[in-house]
Amino acid sequence: MxxxxxxxxxxxxxxxxxxxxxxxxxxxxxxxxxxxxxxxxxxxxxxxxxxxxxxxxxxxxxxxLTAYRVVTSDPAFWTSYRNTVVYTVVATIVSIVLTTCYAYVLSKRHLRGRTALVGIAVFTMFFTGGLIPNYVLVTSLGLKNTVWAIALPNAINVFNLLVMKAFFESLPVELEEAAAVDGLDTYGTLLRVVLPLSKAMVATMVLFYAVSFWNSWFAAFLYMDRQDLLPVTVYLRNLIVGATDATQTGGGLGADDVVQSAATIQSVTIVLTVLPILAVYPFIQRYFVSGILLGSVKG
Amino acid sequence: MVQMSRRQVLFATGAAAVVSLAGCGDDTPDKKDLDRNRDGAMEKYGVGDQFTATAPVTFSILYNNHPNYPLKPEWLFWSELAKRTNVKLDPVAVPLSDYEQKRSVLVGSGDAPLIIPKTYHPQEDAYVSSGAILPVSDYLDLMPHFKDKIEKWNLGPEMDTLRQEDGKFYLLPGLHEKPWQEYTLAVRTDILEQLNIASPTTWDEVYAMLKAMKAAHPDVYPFSDRFGKPNPAGNLLNMLALSYGLGGAGWNYHATSWDSGAGKYVFTAASPQYRQVVEFLHKLVAEGLLDPETFTQTDDQARQKLASGKSFVISTNAQTLVNDYRPDIAKINPNARLKKIMFPIGPAGPVNPASRLENGVMISSKAREGKNFVAMMQFIDWLWYSDAGQEFAKWGVEGTTYTRDGAGKRTLAPDVNIVGLNPKGTKHLQKDFGFANGVFAYGGKLDLVQSFFSPEEMEFQREMNGRQAAPWVTPPPAPLTDDEREQTTLWATALKDYVTQNTLKFALGQRPLSEWDAYVTELKGKNAQAYTDLVNKAYERYRKNHG
Incomplete structure (x- = not known):
């Protein structure tokens, strides 16, 4: 005491x-x-x-554990699960690389045309081309039925971009000046000085992007025409929404259409879908805890 | 930035061009000239003929992928279909959960497959003006089985309900020989026996039954209903309104309904019949017979109440009775017994309120330009409308998935099961063979439609088919022009919300029924009258132009 x-x-x-x-x-x-x-x-x-x-x-x-056995023995579940993993990994990598590059460039005040570049990004926050023009664009670029249809159109999330830009701006200018004096060019500065200091930031972004790609279903639903290309979220959605919607549409539906997907099966699929992304959090957490700029600038 | 938006404009124009180009196909003067489109088509193809393309052809098809029997390329359905018709279908698999949205995008972007099934009227209306969908009524000569069934079963008036402003229809619906009413109430018969009451046949008797149940079990709401989403109490309202002679209420909601007595369209939710329905609901709620949560609860909640004995009556169809309620309750209360009662009769008398049309197939306008167009129409005619095609789609291959005895009665093969008809079967007719698939198998002759029914359901249908068809099943066509449709769409949402809100208020007693007239006036303030007038104008116009 x-x-x-x-x-x-x-x-x-x-x-x-x-x-x-x-x-x-x-x-x-x-x-x-x-x-x-x-x-x-x-x-x-x-x-x-x-x-x-x-x-x-x-x-x-x-x-x-019957329901777990039923779900895990369905090959379609594992196919879509694999798709989700592939899409998430690829899309997250693409997103992180592009967002980091864009944000780093934008954080430099001496960049010419910086306002215009920020403007372009922010413009897309408020205006989109609309569903059908987007679909026509992606289709005519030949991206349909490939992972790029998911990864490229959503590669840069403007909100994440702005957060990252603000973070880079907050880094002490002296650090980069020191790096330049020691002979590093722009890329070297980014890769050897800035990024190692931004682990927490990058980890956050990885988490944001990974979670959003893991959970997203619409892009895949829109651009994938084959069942074996769909991610697990669409599989799950079909299981759950399909089960309720079939009865909702009512009178016209034939008896064959009334979906009876047992509540247990739905729950099992939800658990199995959420688990991996849940497991990612503790690993990324440690970057949040450790200090960001401990002792890099003195005096 | 400038470049970006320019590009967007370009793509937008591109999309518009695709749509308008598709529209041009419709205006070609030589509509009947099909000489360039006959590749693979049969020279002579008539009623009773097996369609077989003269050369192998492939048609793209939008495929509604059902979670219970996900698409498998190795299904016997595909291989046998190719063997019989020389047609390979190339499916674009879309999850059932969001089928309609993908269909909109594909049709809107000009990227739609040639065959677009699983379309429920009036969903095709939205695509008509763009010209992306083929006016199939122009090409019925290519479809002998379809024409034959329309003629044989007198489906002319039903088909007229599909007609658009130009007098054509754009959807090939599923055709039933007899109407098929699926929904009614399920009742705990063990409670009926306890209370010594007969199975109710009219809504008045339903009311009396609920009252007796309440008297014996004061702590329960005897009736707690499901099928309440997205329209609150959707099925209950629909069933009640149908028995009172009103077509468009509940989950079948239409702003206007055909009043055959007056010979014009009326605003559904302002009609005297709707008032009676609401009064009846109010009576049930006020006397504690109908669970007020009926209007808001999910299907699962209603099921739970029934299973745990907190309610005794619920809406049902043949499937939910066998698949949901009975197994639910069996584990909790082995003595409970549930039965589907006859569709209760209301003031409209004993009618069968079901339509003989089903969801159907749209054809992309692009198909018309293809060299296989005629073959495709013949193929669609065979698979969806010939007796042989319908039997194949539903039952599969004789000798493999089913057998027929001398009297023509079909029996599943010993190792094949569906809807519990053959519990020992290890293979599933839908999951393992691809038959009885909602995309391909529906409608047809009475004996085919009823071939999977249980004896219990057969009895229900026999009784229902003894009743005469309801007049509102075939309202006269009143197709709106594009401008009118746009106008009514603007009014419709506000009106529907207001109707739903007040229906609930009246039913739950939050608004006294004495305010009904005020409510009707309020509806008029939200353009209900203008809406009805527009529909009646369209009805008159169509009658004048197309007789």
């Missing part, structure tokens, strides 16, 4: 209240966000009958 008091300043009352409130609110947020996911996990391990009866919350009822 005595030592603790001696060591630090006693936190003020206001600060302690703030901490308490903080803890309560954040715990609430955690519960709200984690609960649905845990429910899905519980459902994926339960017997379908209990789910239908509304008896599954956080604890699986009628525990079994």
């Amino acid at each position: 005595v030592t603790t008091r001696a060591r630090g300043v006693r936190p003020s009352r206001g600060y302690r209240i703030f901490q308490a409130v903080n803890a309560v609110v954040l715990t609430g947020v955690v519960v709200v966000t984690v609960y649905p996911f845990l429910t899905i996990v519980a459902r994926s391990l339960s017997d379908n009958a209990y789910i239908v009866a509304g008896k599954v919350n956080l604890v699986p009822r009628g525990f079994n």
Whole structure:
């Protein structure tokens, strides 16, 4: 007791209240966000009958792994899973390279035409060509049914670009000056000085891009004409939305069309789809924690 | 920046050009001149003939990929189809979940496959003005089976409902010999027996039954319904309105409905029949007979309530009864029994409210220029409209997937299963063979349509087919011009939202029914009258121009 008091300043009352409130609110947020996911996990391990009866919350009822066996034995699931991995990796690499280059260039105040270049990027934030012109463009470039239809049109996310540009701008000019004095050209500066100092930034961007490509389905849905090219998100969407929509369209549908995709199967697919991207977070986290510019500029 | 937007303009013009070019095909003067399009076509092809292309041909087709039986290239369906017709289909596989959106993009960009199935009227309306879709009614001479069925089954009036402003139709619908009403109510018969009441036949009896159930089980809402999305209580409203003689309510919502008595179109949600429907719903809710959550809950929630005994009545079709409700409840309450009751009769009398038209096939206008055009139309005619083609699409290959006895009754092969008809079968007719596929197999003769039905369902259909067809199934054509369609689209959303909102308010008692007249006036303020007038004008115009 005595030592603790001696060591630090006693936190003020206001600060302690703030901490308490903080803890309560954040715990609430955690519960709200984690609960649905845990429910899905519980459902994926339960017997379908209990789910239908509304008896599954956080604890699986009628525990079994049949649904996992069913889903993992479906070759179409693994094909789409592989597609998702390939699309995510390729698209993320392309995106990171392009975004970094663009952002680094834009961060240099002495660049001529910088305003115009920023303008072009920002313009696309507010205006798009529209669905059909985009489709015609991608199709006539021959990108349809290739990974490039997914990777190229969405390669640069302007928001990410601006964040990255702001980050590069905040780097001390002296560092790059020092690099120039030591004989590095622009590329050398970027690769050997700036990027190693931007690990946290790049990691964040990788995470942003990877998550968004992993979760995206629309581009693939639009530009892929064959079932074996579709990512797992489309597979999942068809399973879930298809199951509800078929009954929604109503009277005209033949009995063959009424989809009966068991609740367990849906949950299993959700769990298997979310798991890998969830596993990425802890690995990237460590870049956030370690300091960014510790000791690079002195005095 | 300048260059960029210029490029965008270029592509936009390009897209527009594609669309308008496609439109030109329609205006070629020699519409009947098909000499350049006869490659692969049969010289003589008539009713009862097997279509076989004289040379191997390939047609692209938009394929609605069902999650329950995902497309497989090795299906017997494809190989046998090629063997019989010499046609190879080249499918563009689109997930069922977003089929309509992809179809719009493909048609809009001029990149659509030649054959575009699974189109529900009036979805084709949107594509008509662009000229991207072929006016198929011009080419019916190439389709003997289609024409034959229309004639034999007197489907003329039904076909007229598809006609556009130019008097043509752009969709080849699925044709049924008899109407097929799928939806009605499922009721817990063990509760009926306990209470000693007969299975209800009219909505009044349904009301009495619910009242008796409530009296015996005061703590439950006896009726908690599903099929409530995207239109709240979509199926219930639709069924009720149909029994009251109104065509366009609930999930079948249309702003205007045909009033056969008055001989004109009326605004659906302002009609006296709609008022009666709403009053009936209000009565059910007010007396605690209908779960108020019916209007907002998901299908799963309604299923859960039924399974756990928190409700006794729910909307159903033949499939949901067998696949959902019975297995759900069997594990929880082995004594519970559920039955599909006859479609309840309302003031409109005993009618069969189902249409004899199904979803159908659109043809891309590009096909008309192709050298295989005639062969393609003959092929479509054979596969979708000939008895042999329909049987093939549904049952597969005789001797492999099914057998026929002397009386013509079909039986699945011992190792083949579908809809639980042959539980011992290890292979699935849809998943492993590609037959009974929603893209290719629908409609047809009564005995074919009913060939997968359970005895229970057969009884239901027998009774329903004894009822006369409802007049609103074949409203007279009232096709709008492009400008009119644009105008009504602008009004439609606000009107529909307002109708939905107030239907719920009236039903749930949040707005007293005494305010009905005020509500009708409010609708007029949102152009309900103008909308109805426009439709009636279109109806008169069509009658004058096309007799």
